[in-house]
Structures are given as C-alpha cells and as structure tokens.
Amino acid sequence: MSPTFEATMVLSLAVTGRVHPVVGDLSQDARRAMRHPDVRMLAQLVGGAPVYVPDFLAPKPAAVRPAEVLRDQLDAVAETPLEILVANLASAAEAGVQLPLQVGRAVDDGTLARRAANGLALFWRETMAPRWPELRSVLERDLADRARMLGADGMNRVLRTLHAKLRWDGATLRIGTSGAETSHATGEELVLIPSVLGWPHLFSQVIDPTNAYVCYPAARVGTATGRDRAETRSQALDELLGESRAAVLRDLDQPRTTTQLSSRRRLAPATVSYHLGALVNAGLVLRKREGRQVLYDRTTYGDLLLEAVFGTID
Numbered sequence: 001m002s003p004t005f006e007a008t009m010v011l012s013l014a015v016t017g018r019v020h021p022v023v024g025d026l027s028q029d030a031r032r033a034m035r036h037p038d039v040r041m042l043a044q045l046v047g048g049a050p051v052y053v054p055d056f057l058a059p060k061p062a063a064v065r066p067a068e069v070l071r072d073q074l075d076a077v078a079e080t081p082l083e084i085l086v087a088n089l090a091s092a093a094e095a096g097v098q099l100p101l102q103v104g105r106a107v108d109d110g111t112l113a114r115r116a117a118n119g120l121a122l123f124w125r126e127t128m129a130p131r132w133p134e135l136r137s138v139l140e141r142d143l144a145d146r147a148r149m150l151g152a153d154g155m156n157r158v159l160r161t162l163h164a165k166l167r168w169d170g171a172t173l174r175i176g177t178s179g180a181e182t183s184h185a186t187g188e189e190l191v192l193i194p195s196v197l198g199w200p201h202l203f204s205q206v207i208d209p210t211n212a213y214v215c216y217p218a219a220r221v222g223t224a225t226g227r228d229r230a231e232t233r234s235q236a237l238d239e240l241l242g243e244s245r246a247a248v249l250r251d252l253d254q255p256r257t258t259t260q261l262s263s264r265r266r267l268a269p270a271t272v273s274y275h276l277g278a279l280v281n282a283g284l285v286l287r288k289r290e291g292r293q294v295l296y297d298r299t300t301y302g303d304l305l306l307e308a309v310f311g312t313i314d
Helices: 003-016 027-033 037-045 066-078 082-094 101-108 112-128 132-153 155-160 230-241 243-251 258-265 269-281 300-310
Strands: 166-168 173-175 191-195 203-205 213-217 285-290 293-298
Touching: 003 027, 003 037, 003 066, 003 112, 003 191, 027 112, 037 101, 037 112, 066 112, 082 101, 101 112, 132 155, 132 191, 155 166, 230 243, 243 258, 243 269, 243 300, 258 269, 258 293, 269 285, 269 293, 293 300
Parallel strands: 191 213
Antiparallel strands: 166 173, 203 213, 285 293
16 A cells, blocks of 8 residues: 555645545545645646656655554655656656645755655645545455455456456566556565555556555445445446446356346347447447457456456456
8 A cells, every 4th residue: 555645646636636536535634735835836747647747755665564664665765865866856847747836945945854744744744534434445455455456367367357458478467557657676575555546547656666656546435434335326327337237247247148148138139239239439339340250248347447456357
C-alpha cells in the first residue's frame, strides 16, 4: 500500500474540482487543509492527475511494517535529490501541467522537497487519517486476493488482471500510457500497488528502475466498510447499463453464443443481440468467430468494471 499516493489522489480531486466516480466528493476536508501554504503548494503539484503526478511524491513503498510505510515515504519525499525534482517538474511541463512560480522558487531555494513532505504530513493528519481504516481494508483485501491468485495461477495471471492498459508477454511489460519510453530493468524490483482513490486509472514509474512501481485500481472499490454492499453495487451497475444488459455482461464469464445467452437470460435472441452490440461498441465485450459460431466474451475492460463492482473476477 502507498499512503502518500492515496493522499495525492484526494488532493488532485480537490484542486481540480473533480468527484471520485465511486467514492464520491472528498473535497471539503481537503480544501480546509489547503489553507496551509505547504498543503496548497502540494495540491498545485498534483493538479495534473491523472495525466501526470510527480513521482517523488509517491515513492515506492519499502518492505517495512505497514505502520511504518507512511513515515518511510515522508522521509523519502523530504530527502529527494535535486536532480530528481528537476526531472519530475520537466516531465510535468512536457505533460502540459502548468505549475505556479512558487514551485520553481521552492526548487531554487532548496525547500521544495521538505515543504512537500511537510504538506503531505499535515494533509494526512487532518484529512486522510480518519479515512485510512476504510481505505486500508479495501487495499488489504485486494492484496490478499492477488496473493491467492499468485499462489494458484502464477504472476502471469496477476499481471493480466491489473488493468486493460497493462500487457505482459513473459519478458516485457507494456504500459499503455501516452509516452513511448523504454526502460531496461532486468533484475530490479517492481512493486505492484493497489489504489482506491486512483481508481480507475493506471499509474506507473518504470524509467527509474530503483523506484519502479505500477499503481493499479484496486478491486471492490466502494465496499470499504465491513458491511456487504454487493447488492447496492449490483443495482448501480443495473442503473448504468440496464438490468438485462448488465446480466448479459455478467454471464460472459466464458465465451458464449447469442443462443446460449438467450436461453440463460430467457430473453429473445434479437434482444440479446441488441444488448451485445451495445456492449461491443462500449469496448466491454469482444465478438469473435470460431467455425460456424459467433462467440462473445468479456474484454479486459469488462472484467475491470465487474472487478470494481463485485471484487476479483475468477
């Protein structure tokens, strides 16, 4: 888990006026914390999310006890070398993020890293700490699910289910971001980090092999409390797609024909065909021909949608 990454996501939502698609509006407490100048400057640094977030603000979590991760990350932010700060801000500019002059002045006077760490600490204490038990429960559950998947099916299966923009062929990890950079990191550690507040986006840092991570959307986002909200989420999916269309999508746990889906759903073949066409156009379902049959199967995007609602899709 990466506490500082979750914190930067809340700040980015607040400073840009966006609402998290599942968790909802988190901006009120965040804006109150932004009265402090260090938190305010931190918010300006992360305002380019999800296009770009400066990597130094979310250092790779170290293999320490969970209670020590936040302090370890804050120390790493405060000790960020100048050359990494400059490189991160250059990357932000290349991504079209406009940073205020005070950020540049903080680089020049050598205070940016320390102020960013202080802003993170203040923001955590005032805004994130009350929410952390809920967030942590979702992250821990995701990590447990992935660990079971790793033990049963291996790393190939884990990597394949993280995000539609991530591809693994056994030797090369391809990340579908806007850049076209290549990093050779054979033998280096790559940390996989689930995120609730970064959902549904994929974030990565692989250019610096010593701080390489992939931050992926956690499953079961929206079920942070101990209560089971599967029924509520199912209703939300029905409202989004329509009850019949959502049911067809859920039935595609394996490739099926229109006739098979029609029988399972007790719907007219023409109705099933209509729903499948809409799901194909939305990128949630793939149509493929095998011999004389036309089969329909969920795409990775379809899997990700159902994972977010119901948890890991087997």
